[in-house]
């Protein structure tokens with residue numbers, strides 16, 4: 029018997045890719061998509077499949093590498109999160125026109141909620157804008173199945189196909205049949221055809237006509253047609269669902285016992301919506317409710333405002349995740365059933381914070397000391413949490429810390445007393461989108477300090493390697509790019525590296541950089557200390573002892589307010605700070621924080 | 634042959650406590666029994682010390698999330714999880730919580746408390762999650778109309794398989810599980 033395994037949605041997608049002969053897979057990490065590529069790399073190691081899996085420096089580069097692979101006739105895939113697709117929007121739009129030769133799947137994972145994203149944007153709308161078909165799985169198992177469908181569709185029409193899972197698919201776990209053997213590989217073959225692959229605007233116009241023809245045919249393609257999920261006959265009412273809303277609705281309809289009264293349809297390809305389905309749906313039912321995440325993509329293609337309910341009339345929320353309780357309430361109302369599911373009470377949970385002993389906490393503390401009245405532009409990563417410490421004033425998108433610092437500089441440069449500006453960016457983010465922004469700042473002579481928080485990894489998304497790490501997705505050794513030489517190559521003449529754990533010395537370095545920047549333009553400080561979630565560090569740190577708080581502690585709370593280490597808390601009985609040895613990493617930075625010098629290192633026993 | 638079984642469990646805690654590990658153990662125990670499993674977890678920002686919540690469903694389900702009023706058990710690795718998540722429970726659902734004393738805000742539901750933090754300091758510093766799981770597994774048949782779908786031995790065998798290659802970790806994990814199972818509930 030083939031025993032089932034437990035698979036994360038993202039692992040299921042990786043299985044689907046490998047089972048369908050994917051030869052090149054690329055990605056830039058981003059929650060909720062990150063585990064697609066890491067699972068693929070793991071499966072590659074286990075099976076020895078002929079697969080090139082890599083982390084690219086950003087989503088645009090990842091897209092272009094994978095796309096070229098499909099131009100050479102191979103099956104390829106690129107994966108990212110929804111905001112990453114913005115970065116890759118440029119090649120996406122063109123690739124839709126030029127089409128593919130081998131199968132090409134663009135996986136863009138959406139984050140309704142948003143659990144860990146700047147926006148709740150719906151990648152299906154991006155597919156619509158690019159004019160490519162998009163598939164919307166409801167579960168890990170269906171995501172795996174739809175990978176096969178996506179490749180078949182892509183090759184049948186020579187078009188990129190988007191797979192759009194959401195957080196509740198990517199990060200759901202389900203019992204699943206084990207990986208099945210993959211089909212034979214193909215040989216790469218690139219057919220030179222400049223009219224297609226390097227087309228001028230005149231040819232692009234032709235390609236656009238061709239694309240429209242493809243879409244019309246995809247709208248009747250049987251393999252992606254909507255499914256009827258229940259046995260309801262000729263009912264006046266129908267519910268149309270897609271994505272994880274389909275999974276919620278199926279269960280809720282069964283619980284409410286209305287599966288024979290209201291027809292339930294699942295749309296697996298929200299764009300282009302099947303034309304026969306649309307016609308039949310509108311002919312057979314007089315009232316239709318559409319439940320989908322995040323935008324009304326299906327709803328807007330069912331253009332009959334009198335009979336279709338959904339986001340436009342407020343029957344379904346336009347904002348946030350459509351939780352099952354909300355789905356139940358929408359269905360109850362539509363079915364004319366009494367009662368409402370109460371939502372959970374909004375009790376404030378814990379706010380996320382940097383780990384105990386995170387080197388970024390020390391960096392931010394030093395920055396605040398060195399430039400107390402500065403404007404702090406921040407960026408995307410763990411270190412966004414520097415806002416808890418009052419050391420991050422802005423977060424826009426990847427790389428914007430540097431360009432926004434430039435914007436603030438230009439805005440204030442004629443003011444009588446221009447503020448200091450300190451930008452912070454992580455190492456991975458710097459590689460991703462910081463470099464062009466830094467070049468611009470150098471050219472314009474922007475007076476600011478850039479602190480590159482270099483913890484040697486992409487920590488927020490699960491510690492993927494960066495170009496400075498020297499290893500790849502499959503643990504293979506790779507070349508390295510040193511951040512120092514990159515910074516100097518951008519034209520920055522003052523660049524120093526220091527360890528934020530050496531708090532006093534590090535603060536002096538930042539202070540000197542701030543002073544330099546006021547007169548001479550950009551100064552860079554590389555704050556280098558490895559992330560605590562890095563395995564080897566963890567083992568080393570386990571040896572370090574938690575410091576002790578002595579009698580000199582007067583309970584002023586300065587450390588709690590300004591340093592916010594999660595291992596520290598006020599002991600209500602003694603009115604002194606206490607350090608929880610279960611949480612403390614033993615980094616020792618708090619020794620220098622306490623104004624009373626009440627915290628002391630513990631002697632090893 | 635058992636009757637088909639449907640069970641929904643909410644596991645809550647904060648980042649670093651091992652909520653996801655407990656979910657995995659339960660899921661693997663279910664799969665070993667031939668049951669279908671669906672679960673959903675929070676990743677990302679929440680892992681940096683923020684609230685972590687895991688929905689776990691075993692049996693005939695299609696949605697990865699639990700609706701309020703539908704859970705059989707809330708496993709709370711922090712006492713504050715009760716105020717946040719007790720509303721997931723159905724009327725005869727029960728709570729196993731890591732707390733020094735049974736908190737008052739569990740409503741009139743059956744709420745079993747264990748000071749797993751204190752026990753962890755003595756037994757296994759980082760294994761509050763396994764201690765509480767052991768406790769819930771041991772408490773389940775006796776204290777509730779609504780017993781868990783799996784038992785202590787089944788979780789032990791999942792741990793054995795998972796940590797086969799790392800005897801030291803396995804020993805600690807089994808010790809934590811056993812310590813929780815042997816502990817009496819606090820009042």
Ligand code: SF4
Pocket residue numbers: 381382383385386387388410411483487488559560561681
């Ligand atoms: S994961 Fe690493 S970078 Fe992120 S908060 Fe923890 S120690 Fe800091």
Ligand code: SF4
Pocket residue numbers: 384385574575593594595596607611612613614615616617618619
């Ligand atoms: S040594 Fe101090 S700053 Fe470092 S983790 Fe422990 S309590 Fe926090």
